[in-house]
Amino acid sequence: MRTMSESEILEQIGTLAQRELRWEGSLRPEHRLVEDLGLDSLRLMTLAVAVENHFEVCLDPQDEAELVTVGDLVRIVRRKGADA
Amino acid sequence: MTNSVVTSPDALALASGRADRGLRFIDRRERARWIPWPDVVARAEAVAGGLQSLGVGRGQRVALVYPTTPEFVDALFGAQLAGVVPVPLYPPGRLGGLEEYRRRTARMIAAAGVRLVLADEHMRHGLEEMIAGAEVPFGCLSIDELPGGRFESVPVAAEDLALVQFSSGTTLAPKPVALSHRAVMGQARLLNSHWPDGDEHFQSGVSWLPLYHDMGLIGCLFSALERPGDLTLLPPEAFVARPAIWLRTISRYRATISAAPNFAYALATERVRDDEMEGVDLSCWRVALNGAETVVPDVARRFVRRFAPYGFRAAAMTPVYGLSEAALAVTFSSCAAPLESARFDREVLAAGEASRSADGLEITSVGRPLPGVELQIRDDAGDVLEEARVGRIWVRSETLMEGYLGRAHDTRRVLVDGWLDTGDLGVLLEGRLYLTGRAGDMLLLRGRNYSPDELEQAMSGVAGIRSGGVAAVSYRRETDPGERLLLLAEHERRLSGERRAMLSRNCREAVLTTTGLLADEIEILPPGVLPRTSSGKIRRQEALRRWLEARPESAETAPPEVEGVPWRSRQGVPRATAAPGDRDAD
Numbered sequence: 001m002r003t004m005s006e007s008e009i010l011e012q013i014g015t016l017a018q019r020e021l022r023w024e025g026s027l028r029p030e031h032r033l034v035e036d037l038g039l040d041s042l043r044l045m046t047l048a049v050a051v052e053n054h055f056e057v058c059l060d061p062q063d064e065a066e067l068v069t070v071g072d073l074v075r076i077v078r079r080k081g082a083d084a
Numbered sequence: 085m086t087n088s089v090v091t092s093p094d095a096l097a098l099a100s101g102r103a104d105r106g107l108r109f110i111d112r113r114e115r116a117r118w119i120p121w122p123d124v125v126a127r128a129e130a131v132a133g134g135l136q137s138l139g140v141g142r143g144q145r146v147a148l149v150y151p152t153t154p155e156f157v158d159a160l161f162g163a164q165l166a167g168v169v170p171v172p173l174y175p176p177g178r179l180g181g182l183e184e185y186r187r188r189t190a191r192m193i194a195a196a197g198v199r200l201v202l203a204d205e206h207m208r209h210g211l212e213e214m215i216a217g218a219e220v221p222f223g224c225l226s227i228d229e230l231p232g233g234r235f236e237s238v239p240v241a242a243e244d245l246a247l248v249q250f251s252s253g254t255t256l257a258p259k260p261v262a263l264s265h266r267a268v269m270g271q272a273r274l275l276n277s278h279w280p281d282g283d284e285h286f287q288s289g290v291s292w293l294p295l296y297h298d299m300g301l302i303g304c305l306f307s308a309l310e311r312p313g314d315l316t317l318l319p320p321e322a323f324v325a326r327p328a329i330w331l332r333t334i335s336r337y338r339a340t341i342s343a344a345p346n347f348a349y350a351l352a353t354e355r356v357r358d359d360e361m362e363g364v365d366l367s368c369w370r371v372a373l374n375g376a377e378t379v380v381p382d383v384a385r386r387f388v389r390r391f392a393p394y395g396f397r398a399a400a401m402t403p404v405y406g407l408s409e410a411a412l413a414v415t416f417s418s419c420a421a422p423l424e425s426a427r428f429d430r431e432v433l434a435a436g437e438a439s440r441s442a443d444g445l446e447i448t449s450v451g452r453p454l455p456g457v458e459l460q461i462r463d464d465a466g467d468v469l470e471e472a473r474v475g476r477i478w479v480r481s482e483t484l485m486e487g488y489l490g491r492a493h494d495t496r497r498v499l500v501d502g503w504l505d506t507g508d509l510g511v512l513l514e515g516r517l518y519l520t521g522r523a524g525d526m527l528l529l530r531g532r533n534y535s536p537d538e539l540e541q542a543m544s545g546v547a548g549i550r551s552g553g554v555a556a557v558s559y560r561r562e563t564d565p566g567e568r569l570l571l572l573a574e575h576e577r578r579l580s581g582e583r584r585a586m587l588s589r590n591c592r593e594a595v596l597t598t599t600g601l602l603a604d605e606i607e608i609l610p611p612g613v614l615p616r617t618s619s620g621k622i623r624r625q626e627a628l629r630r631w632l633e634a635r636p637e638s639a640e641t642a643p644p645e646v647e648g649v650p651w652r653s654r655q656g657v658p659r660a661t662a663a664p665g666d667r668d669a670d
Binding site: 020033034035038039040041042043044045046047048049050052053059060061062064065067068073 | 112176177178179180181182206207209210320321322324325326530592593596597600601602
């Protein structure tokens with residue numbers, strides 16, 4: 001994957017959320033996945049798999065341990081993408 | 085029927101001669117890995133040898149924390165060969181929530197008296213720290229870290245424990261269901277006798293169900309072992325992310341049996357696109373088991389209609405009833421007939437009797453007791469009720485649990501004179517069982533039981549909510565495609581309107597972060613309005629009844645065709661645009 005900027009990644013995650021989760025609003029880095037976006041465990045799973053497939057990265061629980069916000073997810077995807 | 089197979093090691097010994105059958109693991113990219121039974125057994129023996137050299141004793145418990153991978157199966161059967169008791173636990177969820185996960189898992193590990201945790205390489209992070217404080221003498225290892233050692237076969241008897249499973253999501257006081265080899269293999273044999281091979285087909289399965297849950301573990305994996313037959317396994321998240329993978333896999337491998345709960349049939353109906361179904365032929369699918377939650381007739385019919393053009397047979401839809409305390413299945417409807425349901429007069433039903441009525445409440449028949457399973461409907465005093473009377477479902481069979489591990493008191497409450505009180509309510513009519521509800525307050529959501537206590541505890545911790553003035557209940561109205569979660573909470577006296585406005589959102593958050601469950605409705609009430617018992621406990625069912633009464637179903641709020649699938653933004657879920665600015669001053 002070519003190195004993408006964080007805003008590009010954020011935009012694409014927004015598209016995924018729209019498509020996979022029927023997300024209707026905007027997606028901002030400070031949004032917390034659970035508390036602000038109201039994602040339950042099944043939706044989190046859906047988003048995780050969608051992100052992995054789309055960006056061709058593999059998230060593992062170690063990466064996800066400190067993950068709280070959309071911004072955290074963007075940074076992890078960016079780092080993983082750069083490693084790949 | 086062969087009675088020489090009474091334990092899982094017996095079955096593995098037989099299966100080791102069947103190189104033509106085996107397990108197939110599919111990953112998210114639909115790549116397959118085939119492991120024939122002789123290899124399954126050899127891999128399990130390697131784990132068994134490792135457990136023996138490590139010094140894990142017979143009868144001791146080993147927790148398994150794995151996604152759906154060959155290593156889970158190695159660890160499961162390896163433990164059983166060594167006479168060690170596997171305790172499958174669910175792996176961490178995705179994208180955070182690890183703290184809560186660790187707390188829950190620690191409680192289950194303690195409840196089962198686990199001596200060793202075997203875990204997937206990628207899931208060990210955090211587990212090690214978590215069990216450092218608990219008394220797990222052998223710690224947390226991956227299979228690769230087990231010491232080498234030749235497996236020495238040990239005698240395993242039918243009455244020895246085969247596995248311990250946590251059925252319900254009661255994580256505050258988890259109840260470990262202890263099952264003997266007789267129960268597990270007896271259950272597998274019962275299932276297999278229900279779908280014998282035909283002249284032109286050999287039964288084979290596809291499953292994406294989690295392997296830490298009875299329907300996936302006993303219903304799919306152990307029944308494949310008992311046969312021994314072919315089983316294709318998909319990770320649950322592959323299904324959740326893309327339901328079409330389930331149907332494509334059934335078609336590709338010409339599977340005849342596959343099971344799922346109601347919500348999954350709804351999800352597939354809604355989410356699978358026609359372009360994902362190109363070339364898919366579901367005519368091979370003879371038994372589509374539908375259980376583990378209320379079978380909603382409309383949801384099942386919509387699935388049948390949606391996939392009939394792809395060869396899905398209406399007769400394949402097979403509603404079933406069971407529970408992990410019975411090792412799984414109790415009743416099965418016919419595998420050869422389409423969905424059967426009946427309509428009952430609502431008022432007569434509420435009064436405890438089933439009387440057919442053309443415009444009454446439609447309930448799916450979950451069929452008749454399996455051979456060797458006895459079923460009675462009893463009143464609260466324990467007296468057997470006659471046909472057409474609603475009461476508690478009691479069952480007796482060879483496949484009942486030994487009890488809740490280490491919880492004699494809890495066991496005595498449900499196992500009485502060889503009979504199991506299922507806690508479910510139902511009615512028998514012409515020999516068929518119809519489920520009408522639950523005797524207790526357990527929430528049945530997405531195929532799992534949740535105790536209302538843990539949701540209520542989470543809500544009680546919200547500032548401004550009256551501690552003890554909360555209730556979590558689930559309900560389904562006739563037009564709902566599944567159970568809905570309702571939270572009722574009283575606010576404290578003297579609370580500013582501004583603070584009060586935040587309560588609904590905060591309750592939703594609290595429940596979501598601790599349980600991963602998204603409430604469908606939240607109602608914040610003035611203090612003191614929830615009905616209570618004389619000792620001050622909230623009467624949940626009465627509270628629900630009043631809430632439903634006060635909110636009659638109207639045409640506008642009736643859900644559209646396939647509403648209720650857990651993805652859709654719904655009432656009570658704020659849009660992202662409303663989220664950041666109005667965060668509570670915390």
